Amino acid sequence: MVLTGTGTGVGKTVVTAAVAALALDRSRSVAVLKPVQTGVGPDEPGDVAEVRRLAGADVTTWELGRFPDPLAPGTAARRAGLPPVTPSQAAAAAVELSRGHDQVLVEGAGGLLVRFDDNGGTLADVAWSIGAPVLIVAEAGLGTLNATALTAEVLRRRGLECAGVVVGSWPAEPDLAARTNLDDLPVLADAPLVGAMPANAAKLEPKEFLAVARRSLAPSLGGEFDANGFAASHVA
Template sequence: MIYLSGIFITGTSSNVGKTIITTCLTYAFRKRKVDAVPYKPVQCGAITEGGKWLAPDVELYRKVYNPKDDEQLNSFLYEPRFSPHIAAQLANRPIDPQVIKRNYDELHKVHELVLVEGAGGLAVPLIDEHYGTPSLIKDLNIPIVIVTQATVGTLNATALTAHYAQSKDLDIKGIIINGYPDNPTEGVKNNPRMIEKMTGVPVIGIVPQIKNVETRIGEKEVLEKLIEGIDLDKLLE
């Protein structure tokens, strides 16, 4: 029995691997017979293919999830890779949280669990300085997972993100460390334990570094390696 309607996947910054983790979680939950669906409310940095604008993150989800024709896996798509509030202003197409909530609810009507991927880091504004990602998470009323990287600086970035989330009264399910090397330095080895001490939040996943992961993520062997270190039970507690 799944009691959560959804989980919001956020990150310590852009390019920490939120889309990889969202794709991995979709695969892992579905493998476990949990009907999970990925959803990217706002995508900046659209790509073109065959004369059509596409959301690149949604295209990556397709490696593990084949959406139905009428499923809305992305609500707002913008060409420039800017902060959402600026991209929306330039396109003269403001982000409407009610549309996102409606699309989210429609997905949840036919799926057990909606995995919502944010745009950029947690403090990103969506409309203005008053309405950003934390406001959307509260409107959706779902917990979050923070994605960080196994690199120098991760302690600072992860602690700041976790404390910011806590200051906004968000429910943090856990932290996933992405891109963990095969031969970590002593500093990297210490990061998971220190992150837990600094934030009070459990590290629920350590995802290995895989070369060309975005192009190879559709391979079962790669997916199995990626999800091996993620504790799904902690997410569903």
């Protein structure tokens, strides 16, 4: 499965960790691939380290490239004077991991069409190459509908399966836009709402995080989340 966001900072890593934690809890072997990490120094923990911290050390993680500037992968690689990570390299790594793991999660950087390289390669190309469904991680509030609809439209145009939409950071006190978006997101995406991770999830210890992941992700992702019930409990 490939996980993409409607932008940066929407909660992709927390959702990736939650899916991984639930898979591990079902005694499945899990690998998380981060093709490109940007905006992090060589000795700083990146997204895969966060996944291991939240989901557990049994997760296999692999980061293919790291560039210090917090920019699109292709731009960050060019500024660093380093070769970019191409979609074909990312796809090959995902296939290699699939040979030894029950589940492989590929976490993108930024959105679906952010460029990996100067040839225009994107995360969508990675998903197409490996034939993987794509899970959209979206924001909760105002502006998320357009970004989610655009992402879902690209998936349909490229013949890619959308595994659903997860709200990556559900606020403790959701405003009117967030509450109404629970009904509108699956309509705009033409895909089910399959989760809503609470905003404080990244601060939890692994045992608590697993319990929250179970409540916050749908059965299709290994959890118990009921989208209709969740929406009904937040009627505007």
